[in-house]
Amino acid sequence: MKMGKKILVTGSMGQIGTELVRYLRKIYGSESVIASGRRIKEDSSIAEEGPFELLDVTDPGQIAAVINNKRVDTIYHLASILSAKGEKDPQMLWEINMNGLLNVFEAARPQGCSIFFPSSVAVFGPGSPKDKTPQDTITRPITVYGIAKVTGEMLCDYYHLKYGLDIRSMRYPGIISNAALPGGGTTDYAVEIFYDALREGKHNCPLQENTQLDFIYMPDALEGAVKLMEADPSKLKHRNAFNVTAFSITPKQLYLEVQKHIPEFTITYEVDPVKQAIADSWPNSLDDSAARTEWDWNPQYGFEMMTTDMLNVLTAKLS
Ligand code: AKB
Numbered sequence: 001m002k003m004g005k006k007i008l009v010t011g012s013m014g015q016i017g018t019e020l021v022r023y024l025r026k027i028y029g030s031e032s033v034i035a036s037g038r039r040i041k042e043d044s045s046i047a048e049e050g051p052f053e054l055l056d057v058t059d060p061g062q063i064a065a066v067i068n069n070k071r072v073d074t075i076y077h078l079a080s081i082l083s084a085k086g087e088k089d090p091q092m093l094w095e096i097n098m099n100g101l102l103n104v105f106e107a108a109r110p111q112g113c114s115i116f117f118p119s120s121v122a123v124f125g126p127g128s129p130k131d132k133t134p135q136d137t138i139t140r141p142i143t144v145y146g147i148a149k150v151t152g153e154m155l156c157d158y159y160h161l162k163y164g165l166d167i168r169s170m171r172y173p174g175i176i177s178n179a180a181l182p183g184g185g186t187t188d189y190a191v192e193i194f195y196d197a198l199r200e201g202k203h204n205c206p207l208q209e210n211t212q213l214d215f216i217y218m219p220d221a222l223e224g225a226v227k228l229m230e231a232d233p234s235k236l237k238h239r240n241a242f243n244v245t246a247f248s249i250t251p252k253q254l255y256l257e258v259q260k261h262i263p264e265f266t267i268t269y270e271v272d273p274v275k276q277a278i279a280d281s282w283p284n285s286l287d288d289s290a291a292r293t294e295w296d297w298n299p300q301y302g303f304e305m306m307t308t309d310m311l312n313v314l315t316a317k318l319s
Pocket of ligand 1: 082083084119120121122172173174175184185186187188
């Protein structure tokens with residue numbers, strides 16, 4: 001176990017936070033990782049498993065108090081609204097995602113905390129190359145979520161260059177996971193399809209069957225975040241933010257892969273125009289060679305292996 005760090009995780013009851021807190025506690029020790037969130041969710045045990053603080057990232061004073069009182073030196077700032085939900089209330093998204101990030105930077109500045117900021121494939125837009133989208137290319141998104149992520153990436157650079165904060169970031173594609181559900185994202189279907197296959201034997205997909213998007217499995221998302229934060233800074237030519245991916249699939253391909261395990265499983269398509277427009281504006285596939293070269297991004301789970309593991313874990317969980 002690596003000791004000596006004091007880590008704060010914001011948004012700890014979300015899809016990534018729930019698993020990242022447990023992962024970090026295994027590496028750095030339970031008492032070294034402070035989970036936080038605006039409220040305690042009834043279906044989450046994160047607040048009982050180790051240190052927890054009620055923390056609203058839209059309140060700068062609350063963040064500064066936790067950082068100072070708990071002597072925090074590293075922040076994984078996950079609190080955010082996802083893409084599809086953001087389109088329903090852009091102002092709320094801006095308040096939480098953008099002003100929340102600014103508040104975290106300002107509170108972290110006097111203490112010189114290191115910060116992990118999850119960016120997203122949502123930074124890309126219709127003008128970006130669709131296939132093998134390069135690390136450095138046009139980023140003109142059409143969602144408020146994407147605009148906040150691009151601005152966030154630029155602020156990461158600004159706070160690094162101007163104030164020397166050690167901020168690192170990666171552009172997550174859709175993340176497939178089996179602990180906490182995602183909510184309000186465009187890629188959520190790729191998690192819901194597993195629950196629906198096992199519980200109902202059918203799934204109603206909000207995206208067209210041929211909509212191709214990048215994904216990674218949660219164990220790789222967690223390992224990647226810590227690997228990036230632990231990487232030798234002299235090797236990082238890019239900081240904000242690295243493209244990462246493991247596999248690029250369509251709803252139909254995912255359906256057929258799940259059906260190999262559950263032959264009676266069926267799918268229908270009822271397209272959500274908001275989600276479809278967002279997905280259509282995102283890349284089909286990313287070029288993640290910079291992450292592979294600069295800090296050894298090396299996802300372990302491919303498409304088939306992820307599907308088998310998801311079904312095994314969820315079958316045990318739901319039985
Ligand atoms: C979403 O769908 O909004 C997120 C993302 C790709 O950033 N999962």
